[in-house]
Amino acid sequence: MQRAEAARSALLTSHPDAHVDLLHLDVGSAQSVLAAAQEVKARYNRIDFLYLNAGIMPNPQLNVKAFFKGLFSRNVINMFATAEGLLTQQDLLNSDGLQEVFATNLFGHFLLIRELEPLLCEADHASRIVWTSSSNARRSAFSMEDIQHRNGTEPYSSSKYASDMLSLALNRDKNSQGLFSSVICPGLVMTNLTYGILPSFFWTIIMPIMWLIRIFTNTFTLTPYNGAEALHWLFLQKPESLDPRAKYHSLTSGLGTNYTQPHPMDIDEGMSEDLYSELLDLEKVVRKTLSERNADKEANGQRE
Ligand SMILES: NC(=O)C1=CN([C@@H]2O[C@H](COP(=O)(O)OP(=O)(O)OC[C@H]3O[C@@H](n4cnc5c(N)ncnc54)[C@H](OP(=O)(O)O)[C@@H]3O)[C@@H](O)[C@H]2O)C=CC1
Numbered sequence: 356m357q358r359a360e361a362a363r364s365a366l367l368t369s370h371p372d373a374h375v376d377l378l379h380l381d382v383g384s385a386q387s388v389l390a391a392a393q394e395v396k397a398r399y400n401r402i403d404f405l406y407l408n409a410g411i412m413p414n415p416q417l418n419v420k421a422f423f424k425g426l427f428s429r430n431v432i433n434m435f436a437t438a439e440g441l442l443t444q445q446d447l448l449n450s451d452g453l454q455e456v457f458a459t460n461l462f463g464h465f466l467l468i469r470e471l472e473p474l475l476c477e478a479d480h481a482s483r484i485v486w487t488s489s490s491n492a493r494r495s496a497f498s499m500e501d502i503q504h505r506n507g508t509e510p511y512s513s514s515k516y517a518s519d520m521l522s523l524a525l526n527r528d529k530n531s532q533g534l535f536s537s538v539i540c541p542g543l544v545m546t547n548l549t550y551g552i553l554p555s556f557f558w559t560i561i562m563p564i565m566w567l568i569r570i571f572t573n574t575f576t577l578t579p580y581n582g583a584e585a586l587h588w589l590f591l592q593k594p595e596s597l598d599p600r601a602k603y604h605s606l607t608s609g610l611g612t613n614y615t616q617p618h619p620m621d622i623d624e625g626m627s628e629d630l631y632s633e634l635l636d637l638e639k640v641v642r643k644t645l646s647e648r649n650a651d652k653e654a655n656g657q658r659e
């Protein structure tokens with residue numbers, strides 16, 4: 356909570372009239388999500404915006420050969436924008452027995468939304484969900500037979516594609532109840548996530564090259580401030596005016612101007628509805644396992 360306290364102090368310095376509450380939440384743990392949601396429900400009776408930004412890319416491996424091959428191909432701009440074919444990750448199981456990337460990037464957020472539905476779905480008031488997805492989301496990385504991506508090497512791409520589909524399903528099912536969901540991509544931003552791919556000193560050395568590439572792709576937003584452009588832009592829009600099938604990209608021009616641009620997502624209604632029901636089924640299993648585990652703990656506690 357130390358970093359959260361520091362962020363809170365910084366916010367209060369720039370906006371002294373603001374009211375900033377903190378809450379601990381590990382989206383990678385079902386128990387933590389349920390406890391945090393209980394706390395939110397106790398503290399508030401309405402949610403205007405829910406930004407689902409938490410995400411991980413553990414143990415990333417860069418395919419150097421594919422990078423140099425891509426560099427001299429006609430696909431070079433797309434390669435820099437999406438990293439298609441460049442990255443794989445090694446995923447682990449979490450304490451709930453779920454794949455960690457799936458649990459953190461998708462399922463934890465899903466469970467949170469489900470728990471907070473009473474505060475999000477009020478017919479007389481519009482609530483907004485915004486997912487931080489990625490241009491790395493790719494249909495071919497996702498399989499409906501393996502939604503957790505247990506058997507592949509691109510869990511990040513798969514989880515982000517799943518979040519795009521889930522957003523579409525939420526819009527179809529919940530717009531009539533006042534809940535609207537959108538998806539953004541912040542572009543390539545220098546954060547702990549990218550420092551896990553290549554060390555920060557390397558990124559600093561090649562920064563002039565990155566500014567040069569930005570002229571051709573505009574997706575190299577590079578700073579968190581630039582990357583947050585689409586989040587801010589969405590905040591200013593009327594939810595009914597947004598396209599549920601679009602991903603809103605933060606972009607930065609070669610001259611450093613920030614703007615937001617929608618791009619159609621490669622998703623279909625049937626698949627997104629199937630994913631939604633798969634997630635509902637998994638939710639039942641996870642809740643059952645948790646309550647059994649908690650009952651066991653209680654029984655053991657009473658015996659001691
Ligand atoms: N950087 C980039 O180029 C891009 C990033 N993104 C997405 O942007 C989002 C933010 O990533 P970014 O800032 O780059 O990476 P960082 O690794 O710097 O930040 C990740 C954020 O997610 C939080 N987080 C991670 N795991 C959990 C968890 N189990 N429970 C709660 N919070 C968690 C972290 O919280 P804490 O600090 O407390 O650990 C941190 O705030 C991610 O969804 C990422 O996929 C998308 C496209 C490009």
Ligand SMILES: CC(C)CCC[C@@H](C)[C@H]1CC[C@H]2C3=C(CC[C@]12C)[C@@]1(C)CCC(=O)[C@@H](C)[C@@H]1CC3
Pocket residue numbers: 417422434435436437438441442488489490491540542543549552553561564565568
């Ligand atoms: C620019 C340099 C000379 C070489 C850098 C090569 C790669 C390390 C990067 C090229 C495209 C980048 C990229 C991402 C990570 C780093 C690269 C592969 C992301 C996958 C980071 C996370 C995301 O969600 C995507 C939007 C990024 C897409 C581009």
